Amino acid sequence: MISNRAEILFKETPPLVVAHFKCAEDPYHPDNNPNGYINFGTAENFLVEKELLDKIAETPALQAKHLHYTYPWGSPELRQSYTSFLKKFLNIQCIGAESVAVGCGLSSIIEILSYSIFNEGDKVLTISPLYNGFYHDFETRFKAKITLSHSLDYQGKLDLNTLRQDIEKERPRVLLINNPHNPLGYTYEANEVRSIIELAKEYEIKIIADEVYANSDFGEKKFTSFLDPQFEDINYQDSIYHLYGMAKDFALSGFKVGFFASTDKRVTQAVQSVAYFHTVSTQTQHTVTHLINDHQWCSQLFKKNKGRLSESFEILNQKLRDLGISHFPSESGIFTMIDLSSYLKEKTSEAEMELFNYLIDDLKISITPGQFFGSSELGYFRVCYAKPQKVLLTFLKRLEKIQEFR
Ligand SMILES: Cc1ncc(COP(=O)(O)O)c(C=O)c1O
Incomplete structure (x- = not known):
């Protein structure tokens, strides 16, 4: 059955x-x-x-509290450590521990977000080619609809006019940007990030910024977050939903730990409530806290x-x-x-x-x-x-x- x-x-x-x-x-x-x-x-x-193995081996011993439930959307220790991590490594200064939700993998976080903000058929416009997991995470269970903008070519040129035309045509609820970009390995420049935020504001659409490769920018162009303070003047921060995880920069795909962060209080509360079904084990949270707390490492x-x-x-x-x-x-x-x-x-x-x-x-x-x-x-x-x-x-x-x- x-x-x-x-x-x-x-x-x-x-x-x-x-x-x-x-x-x-x-x-x-x-x-x-x-x-x-x-x-x-x-x-x-x-x-x-x-x-990774060397550092994980140094994780402090579990205490009795790690044997029990913590907040379903992430332990206070991990959420606090994560906000310091964001400040230092993604230059995101506006997120406090209350604005974070932890879930078992970024796919889970995306599904939680999809459940929390979309009604069936709502459109999510993203730049093609796209990370193919987005189809599964946004569409399969909660029926948001991914649409594509072919505004990034295979020479690495972002065409903002095409993006604008696609927004006009599709009228999406959300613009989904994977920064840096999977599968191309493209790093959006600060002026491009600015233009995209301004475009989203003009059309009153929200932004999901999946920045899971933020610290894997090995080339000359350096990563700039959609929540970087240099974009505060646009006054659109509350409309940006930020995603990160342990699978890529930290190469810990097997840990299945993802993070949501936003200064939009209502959406954050919704995400935190739904995270109840996707809670990461306290033991894993303990280890991850140990890793991301050590900024030098x-x-x-x-x-x-x-x-x-x-x-x-x-x-x-x-x-x-x-x-x-x-x-x-x-x-x-x-x-x-x-x-x-x-x-x-x-x-x-x-x-x-x-x-x-x-x-x-x-x-x-x-x-x-x-x-x-x-x-x-x-x-x-x-x-x-x-x-x-x-x-x-x-x-x-x-x-x-x-x-x-x-
Ligand atoms: C852009 C992007 N977002 C999300 C995910 C999913 O991450 P996780 O393995 O933590 O579920 C991936 C994994 O490949 C990815 O590349």
Whole structure:
């Protein structure tokens, strides 16, 4: 017996999930399993595992209070530590502990927010290509509707006129901006952030700012938050809902910890109430508090992580250049999109899927076709390269064989 609601989730397993588990069941290891699958499709970071394990091992012992319930939307200690973290690492000064909700992963936080602010069919406009999880998190259960603005091109140019036209056309309730951007690794400049906030204000639409890659800006352009004090003069802060999490900058995807923050009191209260169903265990909250409280350690972690991301990206760059494959000039995040359009047998989404299947079945590498990110162009694939060098080099060696597909 299954409800109609659950039936939707069961209908079919998305190809990306199938690919993820195919790789997980037979994973590549340079010594133990050299013929296993290599997963460059899932956005996870494997570059700072030792630093994390060492620091986590120093977590102070649990006290009796950690065995029991805390506030469902996050312990006072964690929410307080998080506000200091925001001040120091995202330059967000306006958030107090009362304006924060913690949930089990950013996906949960997005679902909670979707439940809290949208009625069925309300439109969320976002810039394509988009992180494909947004479809699931906003639409599947609470039926908001994602619409796309193709205002960012594959050379890294944001076209604000197109964004304006799309707002005019779609009249969304919310503008969703992922800053820095997944899947392109694009860092919005401060003047672009300003223009986007002004645009949202002009059309009286709210902003959801997903800044989960805020401290992974390894390139020259530096991250600027939508809640940065330099935008206070626009007087639109209360209309911005801010999202962050432990999965990316901290490479702790398995911890499943996400944060919501806003100075809009009513929405924050709604989110905090719904967070009751998504509470993070007190034990995990205790560990996360220990990590984000130590600002010196966080600074070092982010520095190392950015250095390693930059190195990996450079290795990828060089090899792609040799292979004649162009890609987005990413400056942040853990991915880029590479142009494999010359390998498509024809310009169709079926041909893109055929190439995806060839890569995973024949070359045993998983990368994600642009059609899952609402890409306006066929043949672009997202590559998540935050992997140890040996794995990256093997991935690239296997990718060379794509020449045989033509
Ligand atoms: C932009 C963005 N938002 C949200 C999430 C979801 O994060 P979590 O794993 O904490 O649910 C991801 C994960 O890939 C992401 O890339």
